[in-house]
Structure formats: structure tokens, C-alpha cells
Amino acid sequence: MDIHAEESQLNQLEAALLALDRVTVSRILSESRASTAPLLRIEGLIVPVLERIGTGWEDGRVSLSQVYMSGRLCEEVVDGILPAADDSRKCLPPMAIAVMEDYHLLGMRIVYSAMRASGFTLRNYGRIEMDQLVARVKAEGIAILLLSALMLPSALRIKDLRAKLLAEGCEPRIVVGGAPFRFDDRLWRDVGADAFGSSASDAIAAVTLLVGEMK
Secondary structure, three states: OOHHHHHHHHHHHHHHHHOOOHHHHHHHHHHOOOOOOHHHHHHHHHHHHHHHHHHHHHOOOOOHHHHHHHHHHHHHHHHHHOOOOOHHHOOOOOEEEEEEOOOOOHHHHHHHHHHHHOOOOOEEEEEEOHHHHHHHHHHHOOOEEEEEOOOHHHHHHHHHHHHHHHHOOOOOEEEEEOHHHHHOOOHHHHOOOOEEOOOHHHHHHHHHHHHHHHO
16 A cells, blocks of 8 residues: 555544544455454554544544544454454453553553554553552552553652552563653653553554563
């Protein structure tokens, strides 16, 4: 597919998702099915479009409800492309995503949808307090924990979270994202994270690398 055709397809998919047009979304994904593997098709179409929609919200062009519902629609369509028994979803370490002590869930919503769209299975803890998060990570044996933060105080608390997890004998790999980490490219290391993603695609790449290291 040439660059103009690819851009046209991305534009069509974005418009269909914002309009919650399930039929068109399914058609667009089906049209590329013959020549592209499922994961490549999803990573090449759904992930960049979800990031576009998230940018649209930041710019004031897209409503929060459109972001949320387009993400849900992507998840539903992807489940038909990558069923639970798909080989790409086997033998993955337990993963979870959360927003700790912050009220802004948009970034997490986009990353969660994109991760699932790329074949990863992960628990969505939503907004959660630190002590509850430590308890769940320990109880569920989480090996990779993704954390999204919009406010600097929430980002700085990740250092305390890491200390509490270590005190409980838990050493999950922590992947962080959000505005504070984009503004300060050293912050993710300062709070004790193992990786930082400035976008959903970055988060997918970071988790893929971590999973490879655990094998």
C-alpha cells in the first residue's frame, strides 16, 4: 500500500471510530486482512488512529466520550480478530495497567486499548490508591505494571510505590507514561521505573522488550 492509500485508510478509520460506525470499522480492517497479518494490521491501523484521537482530545477537537467509546469499539473489533486462544496471547507474564492517585484516566484508556489491540492481555485496575495497588500486584503476581500520570505529584509517588512493592517482596517491571515524564526525560528513572513510553506505540514497544527479557 502506498503512503497516500495508507493515509486515506487511517483517515477513514478515524472518522468511523469517532462516529461509532462499527460496520465501517470492521470493513476497513477486513479489507487489509488478505495481505497483512492480524497483529501488523492492528499495529499499523488501530494504534496510530487511537493516538490521533487522543491528540484530538488534547487539542479540543474530540470529546472525552468519543475517546472512550472509540477505544471500546476497537477492543470489541480486535477481540474478533485476535481471539483469546490466539498464539500471540499465550505465555505472557501477568500484566496490569493503572492510574495511581490521579483523576485523569484518558492516557490509560488509550494505552489499554492499544495494548489489547496489539494482542496483550492485561488487567485494568483503573484509578487506585497506592496501598490497594500494592496489595493487588502482590496477590495477582503482576510481572509488568503500566502506570499513567497526568499530574506531577502522582508521578513522584511512583518512587514510594516502588519502595512499598520491594518491602512486600514484589519486583514488577514498571512502565510509566504521561505528561510529567514527557516534560522531564529523566523523571522516569528518578522514580524508579524500568521504562517510559511517550505514546501508546512506545508503551507497546517497551512491554514487548520486557516480555522478551523475561523469556
